[in-house]
Amino acid sequence: MTVPIRASAVLLALGVATGSAANGTLPMPTDTVILTLSGSIQHTNVGDLAHFDRDMLAGLPRVEFTTETIWTEEATTFSGVPLLAVLKHVGAQGSHIVAIAINDYSMEIPMEDLGDYPIIADQVNGAPMSVRDKGPLWIVYPYDQDDSFQTEVIYSRSVWQLGHIRVLP
Ligand SMILES: Nc1nc2c(c(=O)[nH]1)N[C@H]1C(S)=C(S)[C@@H](COP(=O)(O)O)O[C@H]1N2
Ligand SMILES: [Mo]
Numbered sequence: 001m002t003v004p005i006r007a008s009a010v011l012l013a014l015g016v017a018t019g020s021a022a023n024g025t026l027p028m029p030t031d032t033v034i035l036t037l038s039g040s041i042q043h044t045n046v047g048d049l050a051h052f053d054r055d056m057l058a059g060l061p062r063v064e065f066t067t068e069t070i071w072t073e074e075a076t077t078f079s080g081v082p083l084l085a086v087l088k089h090v091g092a093q094g095s096h097i098v099a100i101a102i103n104d105y106s107m108e109i110p111m112e113d114l115g116d117y118p119i120i121a122d123q124v125n126g127a128p129m130s131v132r133d134k135g136p137l138w139i140v141y142p143y144d145q146d147d148s149f150q151t152e153v154i155y156s157r158s159v160w161q162l163g164h165i166r167v168l169p
Contacts, residue, residue, distance in 0.1 A: 029053035034136045039167035042091025050090040063119050068144040078140045080121035084114040092167040100164040109157050117141045134160035
């Protein structure tokens with residue numbers, strides 16, 4: 001019974017291509033979803049949500065830096081995608097985001113505080129992070145580049161085991 005399945009796949013593709021309803025141009029994930037965005041976003045791929053697998057996230061423009069951190073013994077190299085770039089990619093329009101970890105820790109960040117940093121790191125020292133190592137995703141700043149990145153507020157926004165970002169209008 002492959003014909004009905006193919007037919008529905010074509011309909012789904014048409015729906016995405018014509019941008020019907022709130023559905024934007026975001027492709028479907030083909031692997032495990034590691035990041036979900038919800039709330040005030042324009043480009044979705046599953047209902048009202050934007051689901052990203054590892055490759056979809058890695059395909060956005062990347063940034064890498066090496067920094068000392070309060071969590072690591074040695075300078076650590078982080079690479080990933082600026083949080084703001086991910087938000088722009090899904091057409092986020094809001095005042096705040098809530099970064100929610102898979103252990104249910106969550107922290108609000110005002111949109112106006114986002115710029116080149118933080119990034120959503122998907123690699124530490126050149127390798128993906130396991131959940132045990134604060135992965136799969138970790139919001140990080142180049143802490144040792146500026147005193148303003150060495151505050152309790154910035155540390156509290158450094159959400160590890162990130163899985164979900166909610167955009168508040
Ligand atoms: N997933 C997750 N990320 C988190 C936290 C947490 O409990 N869970 N704690 C936050 C807070 S409040 C701070 S100050 C920093 C440092 O936390 P630590 O001192 O417990 O390492 O990590 C932040 N990121
Ligand atoms: Mo904290």
